[in-house]
Amino acid sequence: MKRLAILGSTGSIGRQTLDIVRAYPDDFEVFALSAWSNRDLLLEQAREFRPRYLYCQEQPSADELPDGTEAIGGIVEIATHPDVDLVMQGMVGNAGLLPTLEALRAGKQVAMANKEPVVMAGALLTREAARCGGEILPVDSEPSAIWQCLQGEDVEKGVRRLIITASGGALRRLPLEEVAKVTPEQALKHPTWSMGKKITIDSATLMNKGFEVIESHWLFSMPWERVDVVVHPQSIIHSMVEFMDGSVKAQLGVPDMRLPIQYAMFYPQRLPCEQAPRFDPIAAAALTFEEMDPARYPCFVTALEAGHAGGTYPTVLSASDEVAIDAFLGGRINFGDIHGVVTATLDRHESTADPSLEEVLAADAWARETAREIVER
Numbered sequence: 001m002k003r004l005a006i007l008g009s010t011g012s013i014g015r016q017t018l019d020i021v022r023a024y025p026d027d028f029e030v031f032a033l034s035a036w037s038n039r040d041l042l043l044e045q046a047r048e049f050r051p052r053y054l055y056c057q058e059q060p061s062a063d064e065l066p067d068g069t070e071a072i073g074g075i076v077e078i079a080t081h082p083d084v085d086l087v088m089q090g091m092v093g094n095a096g097l098l099p100t101l102e103a104l105r106a107g108k109q110v111a112m113a114n115k116e117p118v119v120m121a122g123a124l125l126t127r128e129a130a131r132c133g134g135e136i137l138p139v140d141s142e143p144s145a146i147w148q149c150l151q152g153e154d155v156e157k158g159v160r161r162l163i164i165t166a167s168g169g170a171l172r173r174l175p176l177e178e179v180a181k182v183t184p185e186q187a188l189k190h191p192t193w194s195m196g197k198k199i200t201i202d203s204a205t206l207m208n209k210g211f212e213v214i215e216s217h218w219l220f221s222m223p224w225e226r227v228d229v230v231v232h233p234q235s236i237i238h239s240m241v242e243f244m245d246g247s248v249k250a251q252l253g254v255p256d257m258r259l260p261i262q263y264a265m266f267y268p269q270r271l272p273c274e275q276a277p278r279f280d281p282i283a284a285a286a287l288t289f290e291e292m293d294p295a296r297y298p299c300f301v302t303a304l305e306a307g308h309a310g311g312t313y314p315t316v317l318s319a320s321d322e323v324a325i326d327a328f329l330g331g332r333i334n335f336g337d338i339h340g341v342v343t344a345t346l347d348r349h350e351s352t353a354d355p356s357l358e359e360v361l362a363a364d365a366w367a368r369e370t371a372r373e374i375v376e377r
Protein backbone atom coordinates (compact mmCIF):
# COMPACT_ATOMS: atom_id res chain seq x y z
CA MET A 1 0.00 0.00 0.00
CA LYS A 2 1.39 3.43 -0.97
CA ARG A 3 1.06 6.29 1.50
CA LEU A 4 -0.02 9.38 -0.41
CA ALA A 5 0.43 13.07 0.31
CA ILE A 6 -1.92 15.07 -1.90
CA LEU A 7 -0.93 18.74 -2.23
CA GLY A 8 -3.82 20.83 -3.53
CA SER A 9 -6.39 18.15 -2.67
CA THR A 10 -9.34 20.56 -3.11
CA GLY A 11 -8.40 21.42 -6.71
CA SER A 12 -9.24 19.71 -9.98
CA ILE A 13 -6.15 17.45 -9.90
CA GLY A 14 -6.49 16.77 -6.16
CA ARG A 15 -10.16 15.78 -6.41
CA GLN A 16 -9.47 13.46 -9.36
CA THR A 17 -6.60 11.87 -7.44
CA LEU A 18 -9.06 11.09 -4.66
CA ASP A 19 -11.37 9.49 -7.28
CA ILE A 20 -8.55 7.04 -8.04
CA VAL A 21 -8.06 6.36 -4.32
CA ARG A 22 -11.82 5.65 -4.02
CA ALA A 23 -11.49 3.12 -6.85
CA TYR A 24 -8.39 1.47 -5.32
CA PRO A 25 -8.76 1.74 -1.54
CA ASP A 26 -6.47 -1.25 -0.92
CA ASP A 27 -3.58 0.29 -2.88
CA PHE A 28 -3.41 3.77 -1.35
CA GLU A 29 -3.59 5.28 2.09
CA VAL A 30 -4.27 9.03 2.14
CA PHE A 31 -1.57 10.04 4.60
CA ALA A 32 -1.83 13.84 4.27
CA LEU A 33 -3.87 16.49 2.45
CA SER A 34 -3.17 20.14 1.82
CA ALA A 35 -5.32 22.95 0.46
CA TRP A 36 -5.36 26.74 0.65
CA SER A 37 -8.68 28.59 0.97
CA ASN A 38 -11.27 25.82 0.59
CA ARG A 39 -11.32 24.72 4.21
CA ASP A 40 -14.82 23.22 4.07
CA LEU A 41 -13.97 20.83 1.27
CA LEU A 42 -10.66 19.92 2.92
CA LEU A 43 -12.50 19.00 6.13
CA GLU A 44 -15.05 17.00 4.16
CA GLN A 45 -12.18 15.11 2.48
CA ALA A 46 -10.57 14.56 5.88
CA ARG A 47 -13.80 13.07 7.25
CA GLU A 48 -13.95 10.67 4.30
CA PHE A 49 -10.26 9.67 4.02
CA ARG A 50 -9.03 10.16 7.62
CA PRO A 51 -5.52 11.40 6.77
CA ARG A 52 -2.94 11.59 9.56
CA TYR A 53 -2.21 15.26 8.70
CA LEU A 54 -3.76 18.19 6.90
CA TYR A 55 -2.84 21.79 6.20
CA CYS A 56 -4.61 24.89 4.90
CA GLN A 57 -4.16 28.66 5.10
CA GLU A 58 -6.55 29.05 8.04
CA GLN A 59 -5.97 25.91 10.06
CA PRO A 60 -9.00 24.15 11.58
CA SER A 61 -9.23 23.84 15.35
CA ALA A 62 -8.76 20.44 17.00
CA ASP A 63 -12.52 19.96 17.57
CA GLU A 64 -13.24 20.48 13.84
CA LEU A 65 -10.88 17.65 12.88
CA PRO A 66 -11.95 14.02 12.65
CA ASP A 67 -10.40 11.52 15.08
CA GLY A 68 -6.84 10.61 14.11
CA THR A 69 -6.22 13.75 11.99
CA GLU A 70 -3.92 16.59 13.08
CA ALA A 71 -3.18 19.99 11.54
CA ILE A 72 0.53 20.15 10.60
CA GLY A 73 2.76 23.24 10.41
CA GLY A 74 3.20 23.53 6.65
CA ILE A 75 3.10 21.95 3.20
CA VAL A 76 6.84 21.23 3.17
CA GLU A 77 6.38 19.14 6.36
CA ILE A 78 3.74 17.10 4.53
CA ALA A 79 5.77 16.69 1.33
CA THR A 80 8.90 15.55 3.17
CA HIS A 81 7.35 13.41 5.93
CA PRO A 82 9.35 10.17 6.24
CA ASP A 83 6.16 8.04 6.05
CA VAL A 84 5.10 9.45 2.64
CA ASP A 85 5.77 7.19 -0.38
CA LEU A 86 4.29 9.34 -3.14
CA VAL A 87 3.57 13.06 -3.31
CA MET A 88 0.79 14.09 -5.70
CA GLN A 89 1.67 17.69 -6.54
CA GLY A 90 -1.64 19.30 -7.54
CA MET A 91 -1.03 22.82 -6.24
CA VAL A 92 -1.31 25.69 -8.69
CA GLY A 93 1.38 28.26 -9.45
CA ASN A 94 4.88 29.03 -8.25
CA ALA A 95 3.90 28.36 -4.59
CA GLY A 96 4.50 24.69 -5.38
CA LEU A 97 8.25 25.18 -5.79
CA LEU A 98 9.42 24.71 -2.20
CA PRO A 99 7.36 21.61 -1.34
CA THR A 100 8.41 20.03 -4.66
CA LEU A 101 12.08 20.83 -4.19
CA GLU A 102 12.14 19.62 -0.59
CA ALA A 103 10.23 16.44 -1.44
CA LEU A 104 12.78 15.66 -4.17
CA ARG A 105 15.63 16.46 -1.78
CA ALA A 106 14.03 13.98 0.65
CA GLY A 107 14.25 11.37 -2.14
CA LYS A 108 10.48 11.18 -2.75
CA GLN A 109 8.61 10.27 -5.90
CA VAL A 110 6.67 13.37 -6.89
CA ALA A 111 3.76 12.93 -9.32
CA MET A 112 3.91 16.36 -10.89
CA ALA A 113 0.81 18.09 -12.25
CA ASN A 114 1.92 21.49 -10.91
CA LYS A 115 3.91 22.61 -13.95
CA GLU A 116 4.86 26.12 -12.82
CA PRO A 117 7.73 25.03 -10.51
CA VAL A 118 9.30 23.10 -13.41
CA VAL A 119 8.94 26.20 -15.60
CA MET A 120 10.37 28.59 -13.00
CA ALA A 121 13.23 26.38 -11.76
CA GLY A 122 13.56 23.35 -14.03
CA ALA A 123 17.35 23.19 -13.81
CA LEU A 124 17.32 23.34 -10.01
CA LEU A 125 14.57 20.73 -9.60
CA THR A 126 16.05 18.20 -12.02
CA ARG A 127 19.56 18.68 -10.61
CA GLU A 128 18.39 18.22 -7.02
CA ALA A 129 16.24 15.21 -7.94
CA ALA A 130 19.26 13.53 -9.55
CA ARG A 131 21.53 14.43 -6.61
CA CYS A 132 19.14 13.19 -3.89
CA GLY A 133 17.42 10.23 -5.55
CA GLY A 134 14.05 11.97 -5.93
CA GLU A 135 11.96 11.31 -9.02
CA ILE A 136 9.52 13.47 -10.97
CA LEU A 137 6.67 11.45 -12.50
CA PRO A 138 4.83 13.55 -15.12
CA VAL A 139 1.08 14.00 -14.63
CA ASP A 140 0.39 16.89 -16.98
CA SER A 141 -1.23 15.07 -19.93
CA GLU A 142 1.28 16.07 -22.62
CA PRO A 143 4.48 15.23 -20.69
CA SER A 144 2.70 12.06 -19.48
CA ALA A 145 2.01 11.12 -23.11
CA ILE A 146 5.67 11.67 -24.01
CA TRP A 147 6.77 9.68 -20.96
CA GLN A 148 4.48 6.81 -22.00
CA CYS A 149 5.79 6.90 -25.60
CA LEU A 150 9.39 6.80 -24.32
CA GLN A 151 8.96 3.62 -22.28
CA GLY A 152 11.45 1.02 -23.52
CA GLU A 153 13.15 3.47 -25.89
CA ASP A 154 16.71 4.79 -26.00
CA VAL A 155 15.91 8.43 -25.17
CA GLU A 156 19.44 9.70 -25.73
CA LYS A 157 20.14 8.13 -29.12
CA GLY A 158 16.77 7.10 -30.53
CA VAL A 159 14.61 10.23 -30.36
CA ARG A 160 14.51 12.85 -33.13
CA ARG A 161 11.88 15.18 -31.62
CA LEU A 162 8.93 15.55 -29.28
CA ILE A 163 5.65 16.79 -30.79
CA ILE A 164 3.37 18.37 -28.20
CA THR A 165 -0.28 18.77 -29.15
CA ALA A 166 -2.38 21.84 -28.27
CA SER A 167 -6.17 22.08 -28.38
CA GLY A 168 -5.89 25.78 -29.24
CA GLY A 169 -7.98 26.74 -26.18
CA ALA A 170 -11.34 28.44 -25.83
CA LEU A 171 -10.68 31.22 -28.37
CA ARG A 172 -9.20 29.33 -31.33
CA ARG A 173 -12.08 30.18 -33.65
CA LEU A 174 -12.84 33.71 -32.44
CA PRO A 175 -12.01 36.51 -34.94
CA LEU A 176 -8.58 37.86 -33.96
CA GLU A 177 -9.86 41.43 -33.41
CA GLU A 178 -12.32 40.15 -30.76
CA VAL A 179 -9.79 38.15 -28.73
CA ALA A 180 -8.31 41.05 -26.75
CA LYS A 181 -11.68 41.94 -25.20
CA VAL A 182 -13.10 38.51 -24.24
CA THR A 183 -14.59 38.17 -20.77
CA PRO A 184 -13.35 35.73 -18.11
CA GLU A 185 -16.52 33.65 -18.72
CA GLN A 186 -15.64 33.27 -22.42
CA ALA A 187 -11.98 32.48 -21.75
CA LEU A 188 -12.92 29.93 -19.06
CA LYS A 189 -14.94 27.79 -21.51
CA HIS A 190 -12.31 25.23 -22.51
CA PRO A 191 -13.50 23.16 -25.49
CA THR A 192 -12.16 19.78 -24.37
CA TRP A 193 -10.77 19.80 -20.78
CA SER A 194 -12.37 20.66 -17.44
CA MET A 195 -9.64 22.19 -15.23
CA GLY A 196 -8.87 24.86 -12.62
CA LYS A 197 -9.24 28.53 -13.61
CA LYS A 198 -5.58 29.44 -13.97
CA ILE A 199 -4.65 26.65 -16.36
CA THR A 200 -7.84 27.27 -18.37
CA ILE A 201 -6.82 30.90 -18.96
CA ASP A 202 -3.25 29.76 -19.70
CA SER A 203 -4.79 27.42 -22.29
CA ALA A 204 -6.73 30.29 -23.88
CA THR A 205 -3.56 32.40 -24.22
CA LEU A 206 -1.53 29.27 -25.03
CA MET A 207 0.97 30.31 -22.35
CA ASN A 208 0.20 26.81 -21.10
CA LYS A 209 1.70 25.28 -24.24
CA GLY A 210 4.84 27.38 -23.83
CA PHE A 211 5.02 26.08 -20.25
CA GLU A 212 4.74 22.51 -21.51
CA VAL A 213 7.61 23.03 -23.96
CA ILE A 214 9.75 24.29 -21.07
CA GLU A 215 8.52 21.42 -18.86
CA SER A 216 9.36 18.82 -21.53
CA HIS A 217 12.77 20.36 -22.15
CA TRP A 218 13.64 19.77 -18.48
CA LEU A 219 11.81 16.51 -17.78
CA PHE A 220 13.19 14.71 -20.85
CA SER A 221 16.52 16.59 -21.23
CA MET A 222 15.48 17.50 -24.76
CA PRO A 223 17.18 20.39 -26.63
CA TRP A 224 14.78 23.26 -27.41
CA GLU A 225 15.00 22.82 -31.17
CA ARG A 226 13.73 19.25 -30.82
CA VAL A 227 10.45 20.12 -29.10
CA ASP A 228 7.66 21.09 -31.53
CA VAL A 229 4.03 22.06 -31.02
CA VAL A 230 1.07 21.37 -33.29
CA VAL A 231 -2.58 22.37 -32.85
CA HIS A 232 -4.83 19.32 -32.53
CA PRO A 233 -8.34 20.58 -31.66
CA GLN A 234 -9.83 17.21 -30.60
CA SER A 235 -7.35 16.65 -27.69
CA ILE A 236 -7.29 12.91 -28.37
CA ILE A 237 -3.60 12.61 -29.20
CA HIS A 238 -1.95 13.96 -26.08
CA SER A 239 1.52 14.15 -27.65
CA MET A 240 3.89 12.25 -29.93
CA VAL A 241 7.52 11.21 -30.17
CA GLU A 242 9.31 10.96 -33.49
CA PHE A 243 12.19 8.49 -33.50
CA MET A 244 15.39 8.49 -35.56
CA ASP A 245 14.06 5.91 -38.03
CA GLY A 246 11.05 8.12 -38.85
CA SER A 247 8.59 6.09 -36.76
CA VAL A 248 6.22 8.14 -34.64
CA LYS A 249 4.55 6.93 -31.43
CA ALA A 250 1.50 8.80 -30.16
CA GLN A 251 -0.42 8.38 -26.92
CA LEU A 252 -4.17 8.65 -27.42
CA GLY A 253 -7.13 8.64 -25.08
CA VAL A 254 -10.20 10.59 -24.04
CA PRO A 255 -9.34 13.97 -22.49
CA ASP A 256 -9.73 12.87 -18.85
CA MET A 257 -6.98 13.71 -16.36
CA ARG A 258 -7.71 10.59 -14.31
CA LEU A 259 -5.80 8.59 -16.95
CA PRO A 260 -2.41 10.35 -16.55
CA ILE A 261 -2.99 10.74 -12.78
CA GLN A 262 -3.59 7.02 -12.39
CA TYR A 263 -0.66 6.14 -14.67
CA ALA A 264 1.71 8.09 -12.40
CA MET A 265 0.14 6.64 -9.23
CA PHE A 266 0.58 3.01 -10.33
CA TYR A 267 3.64 3.45 -12.57
CA PRO A 268 4.88 1.18 -14.11
CA GLN A 269 1.69 -0.88 -13.74
CA ARG A 270 -1.46 -0.30 -15.81
CA LEU A 271 -4.81 -1.02 -14.21
CA PRO A 272 -8.40 -0.34 -15.31
CA CYS A 273 -9.60 3.24 -14.91
CA GLU A 274 -13.35 2.59 -14.85
CA GLN A 275 -14.33 6.20 -14.18
CA ALA A 276 -12.93 7.55 -17.44
CA PRO A 277 -14.95 6.94 -20.61
CA ARG A 278 -13.34 4.53 -23.10
CA PHE A 279 -11.88 5.85 -26.36
CA ASP A 280 -14.07 5.13 -29.39
CA PRO A 281 -12.19 5.72 -32.68
CA ILE A 282 -15.39 5.68 -34.74
CA ALA A 283 -16.98 8.37 -32.56
CA ALA A 284 -13.74 10.38 -32.62
CA ALA A 285 -13.82 10.15 -36.44
CA ALA A 286 -11.32 12.74 -37.70
CA LEU A 287 -8.12 13.66 -35.89
CA THR A 288 -6.83 16.89 -37.39
CA PHE A 289 -3.70 19.02 -37.07
CA GLU A 290 -2.99 22.68 -37.75
CA GLU A 291 0.01 24.94 -37.59
CA MET A 292 0.22 27.23 -34.58
CA ASP A 293 -0.59 30.87 -35.43
CA PRO A 294 1.91 33.04 -33.49
CA ALA A 295 -0.17 36.21 -34.07
CA ARG A 296 -3.10 34.65 -32.19
CA TYR A 297 -0.93 33.34 -29.35
CA PRO A 298 1.77 35.92 -28.46
CA CYS A 299 2.06 34.45 -24.93
CA PHE A 300 3.24 31.17 -26.44
CA VAL A 301 5.99 32.99 -28.35
CA THR A 302 7.04 34.94 -25.24
CA ALA A 303 7.13 31.76 -23.15
CA LEU A 304 9.48 30.09 -25.62
CA GLU A 305 11.74 33.17 -25.71
CA ALA A 306 11.93 33.23 -21.90
CA GLY A 307 12.59 29.47 -21.79
CA HIS A 308 15.41 29.75 -24.34
CA ALA A 309 16.89 32.81 -22.57
CA GLY A 310 17.03 30.80 -19.31
CA GLY A 311 18.41 32.20 -16.07
CA THR A 312 15.62 33.77 -14.03
CA TYR A 313 13.55 34.77 -17.10
CA PRO A 314 11.29 31.68 -16.86
CA THR A 315 10.68 32.45 -13.17
CA VAL A 316 9.63 35.99 -14.06
CA LEU A 317 7.51 34.68 -16.94
CA SER A 318 5.55 32.37 -14.65
CA ALA A 319 5.19 34.82 -11.72
CA SER A 320 4.05 37.75 -13.90
CA ASP A 321 1.61 35.46 -15.71
CA GLU A 322 0.04 34.50 -12.35
CA VAL A 323 -0.37 38.17 -11.42
CA ALA A 324 -1.79 39.04 -14.86
CA ILE A 325 -4.32 36.17 -14.78
CA ASP A 326 -5.42 37.14 -11.30
CA ALA A 327 -5.94 40.72 -12.52
CA PHE A 328 -7.86 39.52 -15.58
CA LEU A 329 -10.14 37.25 -13.52
CA GLY A 330 -10.66 40.12 -11.07
CA GLY A 331 -11.76 42.43 -13.89
CA ARG A 332 -8.76 44.80 -13.54
CA ILE A 333 -7.23 44.19 -16.98
CA ASN A 334 -8.44 42.92 -20.35
CA PHE A 335 -7.59 39.50 -21.74
CA GLY A 336 -5.32 41.18 -24.31
CA ASP A 337 -3.35 42.86 -21.49
CA ILE A 338 -2.11 39.56 -20.04
CA HIS A 339 0.63 39.43 -22.65
CA GLY A 340 1.50 43.10 -22.11
CA VAL A 341 1.92 42.66 -18.34
CA VAL A 342 4.17 39.62 -18.84
CA THR A 343 6.38 41.21 -21.51
CA ALA A 344 6.67 44.54 -19.64
CA THR A 345 7.82 42.64 -16.54
CA LEU A 346 10.29 40.53 -18.52
CA ASP A 347 11.64 43.66 -20.26
CA ARG A 348 12.52 45.22 -16.89
CA HIS A 349 14.19 42.12 -15.54
CA GLU A 350 17.94 41.60 -15.18
CA SER A 351 18.36 37.86 -15.30
CA THR A 352 20.72 35.81 -13.13
CA ALA A 353 22.39 32.88 -14.88
CA ASP A 354 22.13 29.42 -13.30
CA PRO A 355 20.16 30.73 -10.31
CA SER A 356 20.22 29.25 -6.81
CA LEU A 357 16.97 28.68 -4.91
CA GLU A 358 17.38 32.05 -3.16
CA GLU A 359 17.86 33.80 -6.52
CA VAL A 360 14.80 32.08 -7.98
CA LEU A 361 12.68 33.12 -4.98
CA ALA A 362 14.02 36.69 -5.19
CA ALA A 363 13.20 36.87 -8.92
CA ASP A 364 9.71 35.51 -8.21
CA ALA A 365 9.05 38.15 -5.52
CA TRP A 366 10.47 40.93 -7.72
CA ALA A 367 8.34 39.83 -10.69
CA ARG A 368 5.13 39.78 -8.62
CA GLU A 369 5.73 43.26 -7.28
CA THR A 370 6.70 44.63 -10.70
CA ALA A 371 3.76 42.98 -12.47
CA ARG A 372 1.34 44.35 -9.85
CA GLU A 373 2.73 47.89 -10.41
CA ILE A 374 2.26 47.45 -14.16
CA VAL A 375 -1.32 46.25 -13.62
CA GLU A 376 -2.07 49.27 -11.40
CA ARG A 377 -0.87 51.64 -14.11
Ligand SMILES: NC(=O)c1ccc[n+]([C@@H]2O[C@H](COP(=O)([O-])OP(=O)(O)OC[C@H]3O[C@@H](n4cnc5c(N)ncnc54)[C@H](OP(=O)(O)O)[C@@H]3O)[C@@H](O)[C@H]2O)c1
Nearest residue numbers: 008010011012013035036037038091092113114115195196
Ligand atom coordinates in the same frame (compact mmCIF):
# COMPACT_ATOMS: atom_id res chain seq x y z
N1 LIG B 1 -6.72 20.58 -13.85
C1 LIG B 1 -6.16 19.93 -14.82
O1 LIG B 1 -6.83 19.19 -15.55
C2 LIG B 1 -4.67 20.05 -15.06
C3 LIG B 1 -4.09 19.41 -16.16
C4 LIG B 1 -2.72 19.48 -16.34
C5 LIG B 1 -1.94 20.20 -15.45
N2 LIG B 1 -2.52 20.84 -14.40
C6 LIG B 1 -1.69 21.61 -13.48
O2 LIG B 1 -1.94 21.12 -12.17
C7 LIG B 1 -1.90 22.19 -11.23
C8 LIG B 1 -3.22 22.24 -10.48
O3 LIG B 1 -4.23 22.60 -11.39
P1 LIG B 1 -5.76 22.55 -11.01
O4 LIG B 1 -6.50 22.78 -12.26
O5 LIG B 1 -6.04 21.34 -10.20
O6 LIG B 1 -5.87 23.86 -10.09
P2 LIG B 1 -7.03 24.26 -9.09
O7 LIG B 1 -8.27 23.50 -9.38
O8 LIG B 1 -7.07 25.73 -9.06
O9 LIG B 1 -6.47 23.71 -7.67
C9 LIG B 1 -5.33 24.25 -7.08
C10 LIG B 1 -5.09 23.65 -5.72
O10 LIG B 1 -3.96 24.31 -5.13
C11 LIG B 1 -4.35 24.92 -3.89
N3 LIG B 1 -3.64 26.20 -3.77
C12 LIG B 1 -3.89 27.36 -4.43
N4 LIG B 1 -3.00 28.31 -4.07
C13 LIG B 1 -2.21 27.75 -3.12
C14 LIG B 1 -1.14 28.24 -2.34
N5 LIG B 1 -0.70 29.50 -2.44
N6 LIG B 1 -0.55 27.40 -1.47
C15 LIG B 1 -0.99 26.12 -1.35
N7 LIG B 1 -1.99 25.58 -2.07
C16 LIG B 1 -2.60 26.40 -2.94
C17 LIG B 1 -5.86 25.11 -3.99
O11 LIG B 1 -6.44 25.17 -2.68
P3 LIG B 1 -7.90 25.84 -2.42
O12 LIG B 1 -8.83 25.25 -3.42
O13 LIG B 1 -8.20 25.37 -1.04
O14 LIG B 1 -7.75 27.31 -2.52
C18 LIG B 1 -6.25 23.83 -4.74
O15 LIG B 1 -6.30 22.75 -3.86
C19 LIG B 1 -1.59 23.47 -12.03
O16 LIG B 1 -0.22 23.74 -11.99
C20 LIG B 1 -2.02 23.11 -13.44
O17 LIG B 1 -1.28 23.81 -14.41
C21 LIG B 1 -3.87 20.78 -14.19
